[in-house]
Amino acid sequence: xxxxxLIVTALLFLCVFLVLPxxxxxxxxxxxxxEVYYLAILxxxxxxxxxxxxxxxxxxxxxxxxxxVAAAWAIAxxxxxxxxxxxxxxxxxxxxxxxxxxxxxxxxxxxxxxxxGYLRAHHIRVVFAVxxxxxxxxxxxxxxxxxxxxxxxxSQGKDDEETALSLGATGWxxxxxxxxxxxxxxxxxGVLLCNARAMGEFGAVSVVAGHIxxxxxxxxxxxxxxxxEYNYTAAFAVASLLALLALLTLAGKSILEWRQPELRHAVxxxxxxxxxxxS
Amino acid sequence: xxxxxxxxxxxxxxxxxxxxxxxxxxxxxxxxxLSLLVLIPISAVFIRSSSGGWAHFWEVVTAPRVLASLxxxxxASLVAASINVVFGLIVSWVLVRYTFPFKRFIDGMVDxxxxxxxAVAGIALTALYAPNGWLGAWLKPxxxxxxxxxxxxxxxLTFIGMPFVVRxxxxxxxxxxxxVEQAAASLGAxxxxxxxxxxxxxxxxxxxxxxxxxxxxxxGEYGSVIFIAGNMPMRSEIAPLLIVAKLEQYDYAGATAIAxxxxxxxxxxxxxxxxxxxxxxxxxGER
Numbered sequence: 307x308x309x310x311x312l313i314v315t316a317l318l319f320l321c322v323f324l325v326l327p328x329x330x331x332x333x334x335x336x337x338x339x340x341e342v343y344y345l346a347i348l349x350x351x352x353x354x355x356x357x358x359x360x361x362x363x364x365x366x367x368x369x370x371x372x373x374x375v376a377a378a379w380a381i382a383x384x385x386x387x388x389x390x391x392x393x394x395x396x397x398x399x400x401x402x403x404x405x406x407x408x409x410x411x412x413x414x415x416x417x418x419x420x421x422x423g424y425l426r427a428h429h430i431r432v433v434f435a436v437x438x439x440x441x442x443x444x445x446x447x448x449x450x451x452x453x454x455x456x457x458x459x460x461s462q463g464k465d466d467e468e469t470a471l472s473l474g475a476t477g478w479x480x481x482x483x484x485x486x487x488x489x490x491x492x493x494x495x496g497v498l499l500c501n502a503r504a505m506g507e508f509g510a511v512s513v514v515a516g517h518i519x520x521x522x523x524x525x526x527x528x529x530x531x532x533x534x535e536y537n538y539t540a541a542f543a544v545a546s547l548l549a550l551l552a553l554l555t556l557a558g559k560s561i562l563e564w565r566q567p568e569l570r571h572a573v574x575x576x577x578x579x580x581x582x583x584x585s
Numbered sequence: 586x587x588x589x590x591x592x593x594x595x596x597x598x599x600x601x602x603x604x605x606x607x608x609x610x611x612x613x614x615x616x617x618x619l620s621l622l623v624l625i626p627i628s629a630v631f632i633r634s635s636s637g638g639w640a641h642f643w644e645v646v647t648a649p650r651v652l653a654s655l656x657x658x659x660x661a662s663l664v665a666a667s668i669n670v671v672f673g674l675i676v677s678w679v680l681v682r683y684t685f686p687f688k689r690f691i692d693g694m695v696d697x698x699x700x701x702x703x704a705v706a707g708i709a710l711t712a713l714y715a716p717n718g719w720l721g722a723w724l725k726p727x728x729x730x731x732x733x734x735x736x737x738x739x740x741x742l743t744f745i746g747m748p749f750v751v752r753x754x755x756x757x758x759x760x761x762x763x764x765v766e767q768a769a770a771s772l773g774a775x776x777x778x779x780x781x782x783x784x785x786x787x788x789x790x791x792x793x794x795x796x797x798x799x800x801x802x803x804x805g806e807y808g809s810v811i812f813i814a815g816n817m818p819m820r821s822e823i824a825p826l827l828i829v830a831k832l833e834q835y836d837y838a839g840a841t842a843i844a845x846x847x848x849x850x851x852x853x854x855x856x857x858x859x860x861x862x863x864x865x866x867x868x869x870g871e872r
Contacts, residue, residue: 308776309683312675312678312679312683313679313683313685315672315675316672316675316676316678316679316680317679317691319672319675319676320676320691320694320695322720323743323744323747324694324695324697324698324747325694326713326719326720327701327706327709327710327713327744328697328701328709330709330712330713330718330719331705331708331709334712372614373614373615373618373619376610376611376614376615376618377611377615377619379607379611380607380608380611380612380615381615383605383608384605384608384612386608386612392615392619394855394856394859395619395623395624396619397855398623398624398627398852398855399623400855401801401805401848401851401852401854401855402627402805402848402851403804403805403806403807403825403828403844403847403851404703404805404806404807404808404825405805405807405825405826405828405829405844406630406805406825406828406844406847406848409630409828409832409840409841409844410626410627410629410630411626412832412837413626413629413630413633413837413841414625414626414629418835418837419629420629441622444622445622445623445626448622448623464605467605468604468605471604471605471606472604477605477606477607480605481607499699502699502700505702506700506701506702506703506704506705507702508702508703508704508807508808509703509806509807509808509825512807512808512829513829513832525702526702526703526704526705526808527704529704529705529708530704533708533812538712541708542708542712545702545704545705545708545709548701548702548704548705549701549705551700552697552700552701552702552705553700555700556693556694556696556697556700557693559693559696559700560689560693
């Protein structure tokens with residue numbers, strides 16, 4: 307009896323807070339029929355937003371991937387002083403409000419910012435332009451891949467790499483042929499989460515973007531503009547694309563967790579795993 | 586023999602920092618990238634806000650509108666994180682202990698608030714709780730208004746924070762020994778007694794961590810809140826929105842002052858969570 311009550315309570319809570327918000331997106335998007343939906347998605351401004359979102363993710367994700375691999379290599383394979391402080395610093399962007407994440411780049415690159423005068427003299431626009439959006443996205447998604455890879459690499463130790471090196475492989479060969487195949491699922495997992503956030507980031511991007519239609523509109527910003535213009539059907543149509551992306555991300559995540567059950571725990575308790583690998 | 590050689594390798598490795606190459610390169614790259622993208626830009630907030638002087642900082646931070654927004658942000662986050670602790674505990678308990686149809690699917694869906702862009706969550710919740718929405722239409726006759734009130738902010742922050750509590754509790758519940766509960770039951774403890782005396786003591790560090798993570802995320806949250814909040818100054822205006830408002834008026838001193846307050850509190854919570862997890866791990870030892 308108590309058991310049934312608990313299950314019903316949990317499912318009711320999840321229904322109200324997860325299922326209904328998801329359903330309402332698609333219901334509102336299709337409220338005026340498929341034709342209106344297609345027209346809203348195929349509108350030139352919507353397409354410009356899709357393209358910019360893809361561009362931003364295509365820059366931010368690979369850069370954070372390179373950083374994540376480098377950071378994980380240094381942290382997981384070597385011992386040095388200040389390692390746990392470095393891990394905490396890598397997590398720092400998670401503790402920063404998205405709005406502040408956008409603001410810091412205005413303070414550095416804006417008209418009245420540190421490099422404002424230099425940039426204006428050389429006609430380079432960072433803030434209220436695409437470079438600012440990319441920077442803000444990179445900041446917000448900075449920890450994702452590093453934080454997945456560090457526990458994965460730590461749990462694997464360095465025996466495989468040392469064997470390869472003792473057999474005469476160079477450092478790069480060891481990395482490409484031994485390390486990379488070992489960490490590929492963890493890498494994919496991190497890229498998946500990083501990409502979802504990069505494409506969906508709103509607060510940070512909204513502060514640096516300046517809302518120039520068709521020029522600095524990512525998909526989430528375009529949703530906001532359409533919504534504020536009371537064009538609800540179109541807003542929810544673009545939002546439904548982002549919701550599909552979220553569902554695909556969750557599906558990919560579940561498949562990877564099913565293949566590699568330890569990824570689940572890597573994500574849930576990164577610090578614990580880190581500590582266990584140390585001792 | 587094999588054990589000996591690997592032990593020797595480990596010893597030598599410790600002395601010479603290992604035979605693996607790339608330490609200088611990867612650590613150097615990590616430090617440079619971290620400094621350029623994260624540390625230096627964040628320091629800009631502190632430097633900029635201190636340029637106006639302490640008196641000005643205090644004047645901005647204690648202005649009634651700023652105080653009201655900070656009170657709202659922290660209050661709503663506190664309520665939302667508390668709701669999440671209660672329901673997060675029930676959800677994670679049900680997911681770990683019981684079997685029912687579509688359990689794996691439901692378990693995967695718990696991460697939806699992580700994956701769904703906040704702006705999408707914001708307009709979806711607004712549509713749901715608006716007076717003519719699926720849920721709003723039911724609540725209106727009861728005299729409960731959610732959309733465009735502080736209650737709406739709590740709803741959005743509950744949505745955003747939920748996975749933090751569930752995902753922190755799940756592994757702890759999975760590791761919890763069921764035999765201890767059964768022993769408590771066989772010694773005559775009621776289920777409630779067993780929960781209070783046996784389960785809760787093992788669970789509370791994870792509950793507190795989940796609460797702190799959800800709370801920290803909620804304080805800074807922007808996208809999912811602004812659509813449902815109504816954004817009335819002094820009543821339903823959250824602190825991040827006030828930062829945006831000040832930035833739009835080019836009031837950088839004001840914006841950075843609020844940002845400093847929020848950053849200091851967020852960092853304090855983050856270090857608190859770290860300390861809590863270290864303490865909990867050392868208390869439990871290696872299991």
